[in-house]
Amino acid sequence: MKSFYVHNFGCRAAQADGAALETLLALRGLDAAPVRDAADLVVLNTCTVTAAADDDVRKTARRVNRENPGASILITGCYAQRDPEALADLPGVRWVVGNSHKTQIPDIIAEHAAAAGALTPYHGNIHVGDIFAQHEFLSAPVEDSSGDRTRPNLKIQDGCNNRCTFCVIPSVRGRSRSAPLHEVVEQVRQLAAKYREVVLSGINLGRWGRDNGISMRLHDLVRTLLTETSVARLRLSSVEPMDFSNELLELMASEPRIAPHWHAPLQSGSDSVLKRMKRRYRVRHYEDRMQRAYALLPEAAFGADVMVGFPGETDAEFEETRAFIERMPYTYLHVFTYSERPGTPAQDLADHVPMPVRKQRNAVLRELGAAKNMEFRRGLDGKRLSVVTLENERFGLSGNYVKVELHKPYPANEIHEVEIGGVTETGLAESRACAAKDSAFVVL
């Protein structure tokens, strides 16, 4: 029997691509293998955002070939688009398919399976070209997100028109384009019939609607989805800070079906670094958007991506970033260490920061992020939160993005209102008093 396994790397948009690919392969009659080692075809859906991400892909490909030598490996995603030759020579790799060709993967596989009767192991090098200019969406209902099948992740925008100097994404994903309104509505409608929470994602989500000649913005789309679908909870993944318009923030504050979760990449809290990064805002602009959001949504999750060790980042500039983060109401941080990416303007800048200094700055911010997260969770003790129960039935995820340990198992994919009775190592625990009286739960 022909079977496949998709291994995803990277961001939510990549996870959504991988999940769509799973659906499309299943529609072509292939069976999803429960584990990588049992699959005839292993798809590595890659990320290339850092040198470490590239290493991870190459190591994984070698491991797959070692542990499952009978499998054919197909590598796709951003790394496959950026440097297909670097991947084509890896053992067991049969196809390398860039993002520009990814919609053709089901055809490539189905054609091969029909010709061969089954997928056969491959020992040569084949590189499927990366010339197609037309980027398309992998449009299929997406039913998975980072291993948890209770919060589907729907990619509604791809690509980016910005040119941040450290970033390879515009060159591997092309210009910004949006999924059409009617498709998004239809897909959310389908997902809402099965799931409580749907996560909207994109490479530059806040740009949704700017490329299709209509005068709709992200807040118009969200309002339409709330009106025209029965989705119980809608969550926005990362949005560039200046795309958190007043309209969008006011809608988030007035509509309980939108998860109170604000995530805006900061990258640096120093104007001079932001300028070298060619980010399109300065610290005061970011602060204005965040303070406005905080005033409207004081109990929301507030997150940011932040990069340390950008070329030329001095101790004083790093300190500006640290101090900014310290005084802002963040509830969690994603800290990245700058790594040189071939073909990016930042690679040619002077004064690259020594790696030990980058690592030390990373540790400082991670510690600060952890302390802020703990402070946030302590502040939620005794409050009532609405959670979506996860696949692991002892846990739920709150609207404001904290994992809550429940006192008794519930079926996945329900909404319950729980009272918080303490903090755990990484999340919160439901109060025992509340758990004792089941009537306190609201099941939707």
Ligand code: SF4
């Ligand atoms: S906004 Fe900047 S960092 Fe984000 S994808 Fe676009 S170019 Fe890359």
